Amino acid sequence: MENPVTLSNLRLPKIETPTGLLEGVFARIRQEQVRLARMRTTLYSVGMILSLGTGSLVTVSLARSLRASGFYEYASLALSGDSLFLTYWRELSFSLLESVPFITLLMFLVVLLVLVWTAANTLTNVRKIVRIA
Amino acid sequence: MRAIVLSMPATDEELLQEYLNGDEAAFERLVERHLTPLYAFIYRLCGNPDEAKDLTQETFLKAWKNVRNFDQERSFKTWLFAIARNTTFDYLRKRKQILFSELDTETESFESSLEDTLPLPEELFAQNESQQRVEQALLSLSPDYRSIVLLHDTDSLTFEAIAEIVGKPMNTVKSQYRRALLQMRAFLSQMPK
Numbered sequence: 649m650e651n652p653v654t655l656s657n658l659r660l661p662k663i664e665t666p667t668g669l670l671e672g673v674f675a676r677i678r679q680e681q682v683r684l685a686r687m688r689t690t691l692y693s694v695g696m697i698l699s700l701g702t703g704s705l706v707t708v709s710l711a712r713s714l715r716a717s718g719f720y721e722y723a724s725l726a727l728s729g730d731s732l733f734l735t736y737w738r739e740l741s742f743s744l745l746e747s748v749p750f751i752t753l754l755m756f757l758v759v760l761l762v763l764v765w766t767a768a769n770t771l772t773n774v775r776k777i778v779r780i781a
Numbered sequence: 782m783r784a785i786v787l788s789m790p791a792t793d794e795e796l797l798q799e800y801l802n803g804d805e806a807a808f809e810r811l812v813e814r815h816l817t818p819l820y821a822f823i824y825r826l827c828g829n830p831d832e833a834k835d836l837t838q839e840t841f842l843k844a845w846k847n848v849r850n851f852d853q854e855r856s857f858k859t860w861l862f863a864i865a866r867n868t869t870f871d872y873l874r875k876r877k878q879i880l881f882s883e884l885d886t887e888t889e890s891f892e893s894s895l896e897d898t899l900p901l902p903e904e905l906f907a908q909n910e911s912q913q914r915v916e917q918a919l920l921s922l923s924p925d926y927r928s929i930v931l932l933h934d935t936d937s938l939t940f941e942a943i944a945e946i947v948g949k950p951m952n953t954v955k956s957q958y959r960r961a962l963l964q965m966r967a968f969l970s971q972m973p974k
Binding site: 669676 | 809816830834841846916
């Protein structure tokens with residue numbers, strides 16, 4: 649049986665919250681939101697700069713690889729509308745495909761994706777800072 | 782005759798879900814709802830209004846930071862008061878106002894974990910006990926006992942909820958509550974009128 653012990657006559661004075669406590673709580677939370685947003689902005693900005701740097705190197709490497717593999721020549725032949733291409737379209741298509749530097753292309757796409765993602769997050773966090781502050 | 786539709790205020794769980802769905806104002810409403818009882822609880826634990834103000838802000842900040850990890854099967858109020866209690870005890874510990882032994886009751890004896898079966902009179906204190914005397918009696922308790930009494934009597938939490946907040950078995954909480962009341966009565970009887 650639960651002990652029916654109560655302090656119903658325990659008359660403690662009512663505690664009033666001090667002025668500004670509610671605003672203080674919200675101010676602390678806003679402060680923390682801005683701090684976190686600033687930290688994320690810094691991290692994403694660094695990521696963006698690194699991916700820009702890496703991206704430019706990968707782009708140059710991709711362009712060189714495409715040039716060296718003969719991709720440009722096969723592509724211009726395909727787009728020329730020459731009757732030779734129409735006759736040997738199958739062989740030329742395979743050659744075009746083989747000349748694509750897939751690894752470098754994949755790296756380029758990954759770096760591009762990272763760049764877009766970091767840029768979007770940087771912008772989101774900057775907007776958050778502006779909105780809260 | 783016009784029908785008047787009264788809408789029930791949203792529960793803590795509903796507000797929490799609204800906040801998690803992107804409604805920032807929902808968390809603000811949760812803060813407004815629990816601010817006064819939480820501040821009163823912390824104030825009675827630490828005894829200083831300025832410290833209580835800081836600790837209340839810190840409690841809500843911790844709640845905000847961890848709200849996405851909150852298990853929604855639990856009571857939000859219970860969770861909030863657990864944060865408040867732990868935050869206050871950490872602060873009191875750093876201030877070295879209390880010894881670790883006063884907080885650490887994991888070494889509680891077997892006997893104290895048993896539920897007392899002797900009934901106590903409902904009115905433990907004389908009707909005309911002044912508020913000041915009762916407050917002093919409350920302050921004479923250890924922070925651990927004090928928090929249990931406050932949670933039960935001023936915040937109207939069940940022993941089950943209190944057990945969850947303080948991280949002890951329910952029987953231990955009931956025993957400590959009873960012991961706290963006895964200590965308060967002994968203190969009051971020794972105080973000059």
